[in-house]
Amino acid sequence: MKKFAILGLVLVTILVACAPAATPQPAKALRTKANSGETITFYHFGDITGPYAGITTPLVTGFNDAVKWVNDKGGIRGAQVAIEWSDTGGKLENAISVYNRYREKKPLILFMYGSPETEALRDRLIEDKIPAVTAGVSGKGLYPPGFAFGEVPIYADQFGLFMDWLKANWDKVKPAKGQALDSPKVAVITWDTAYGRGALTDETKAYAESKGIKVVGQEFFASGAPDVTTQILNAKKAGANVLYTNTLAHGPAQILKDAVSLGVRDEFLIAGNNWALDLSMLALAGAASEGFYGPLPNVWWSEADHAGIKLLDEQFKANNRKPAERNVGYMLSNAFVDYARAVMEKTIDRVGFDGLSGAAVQETVATMGEYKALDGVMILVYGKDKRAPSKARIVQVQKGQFVSVTDWMTAPDLRPK
Known part of the structure; x- marks a missing residue:
């Protein structure tokens, strides 16, 4: 009996060994074309009824026009782009409430416009694996690297780039009058907010010192303040010959107008970050804006021969936008x-x-390398440990226009340690 059992086992082993191998199943092909009626939703929220409305409102209209253009061209691999938008009124609690509502829908990408919400939601974005593109580029909101990506160089990097240019060109651009003009001495006059303080970091102060530039003071004022003469006089008393602001619209305009009213405009080189370089500032400051400097990470409307500007002009006219919306x-x-x-x-x-x-979208943003948006209107590069672009040009207000005075420059990396 035992012999028969052994023989049976041998026969089974032989049959198994001789059986044909299973045919491998082909890998399922990726579906790279949208199904009929499929959509991809872009979520965004920001302030169009509060203190940042002057900048954010054209951001929203530009967003709408751009999505319409993408859809008219066939969408994204055949999927139409839908928009979900909410106004926060400039209040952080509203932004957090909107985010809580959006996160339940598992956004593939989110767009935000303020530094307070970028900082407040930084860890939530990582936890929820929602990539966000933000115009609020405080270093604390973007670093250490997570799921938030800045639209422009962080404010510390912008200040550093400005100082690179300032140091290299001081003899040519220093004010006509003023004090101690042998070297730049900077006072930062800015809003007492997360955005306003974005350029005032340990890293920028150390970088200034390494360049031989003294930061001699910092003065704060409230958004919408009708008078900053005290702050300007304090800066003068501290020995400043350069004023730098991390504000926008009425912020830089008030500094410029008050410098004129005090009779000290020609004692200071006055500059600001990219959001200060906008039509709203020009309109509010008027003639006082002449000579204002700053780092601009995009080409400007006056560069009419640029392919990207031609496209923007076409869309602007096709959508019957108002002249005031033709801004940054x-x-x-x-x-x-x-x-x-x-x-x-x-x-x-x-x-x-x-x-x-x-998570898949975040991986693409972090690895796709340089992209020239709208044929180079902006030059964008992110990376595994890089959360904001670095390219900008220094521009100056000349006869009511932003005129580039440099080629593209690369900002120093002054992210928070």
């Missing part, structure tokens, strides 16, 4: 919708429509 916000929203389109297409090519997720 409208331009940057168009550039970043173009960027988001490219990111989504690369992600779909890699993981397919059925593999789309916030």
Whole structure:
């Protein structure tokens, strides 16, 4: 009996060994074309009824026009782009409430416009794996690297780039009058907010010292303040010959007008960050804006021969936008919708429509390398440990226009340690 059992086992072993191998199943092809009626939603929220409305409103209209243009061109791999928008009124508690509502829908990408919400939601974005593109580029909101990506160089980097240019060109650009003009001495006059303080960091102060530039004072004022003469006089008393502001619209305009009213405009070189370089500032400051400097990370409307500007002009006219909306916000929203389109297409090519997720989109943003949005209106580069672009040009207000006085420069990396 035992012999028969052994013989049976041998026969089974032989049969198994001789059986044909299972035919491998082909890998399921990625679906890179949208199903009929499929959509991709871009979520965004910001302030169009509060203190930042002057900048944010054109951001929103530009966003709408850019999405319409993408959809008219066939969408994203055949999927139409839908928009979900909410006004926060400039209040952080409203922004957090909107985010809580949006997160339940598992956004593939989110757009934000303020530094307070960028900082407040930094850890939530990581936890929820929602990539966010933000115009509020405080270093604390973007670093250590997470799921938030800045639309422009962080404010500390912008200040550093400005100081690079200032040091190299001081003999040519120093004010006509003023005090101790042998070297730049900077006072920062800015809002007492997360955005306003964005350029005032340990890293920028150390960088200034390394360049031989003294930061001799910092003065704060409230958004909408009708008078900053005290702050300007304090800066003069501290020995400043350069005033720098991390404000926008009425912020830089008030500094410029009050410097004129005090009779000290020619004693200071006055400059600000990229959001200060806008039509709203020009309109509010009037002639006092002449000579104002700052780092601009995008081309400007006056560069009419640029292919990206031609496209923006076409869209602006086609959508019957008002002249006041032809500003930096409208331009940057168009550039970043173009960027988001490219990111989504690369992600779909890699993981397919059925593999789309916030984490997959974040991976694309962090690895796709340089992208010239709208044919180079902006030059964008992110990385595994890099959360904001670095390219900008120094511009000056000349006869009511922003005129580039440098080629593209690379900002120093002054992210918070």
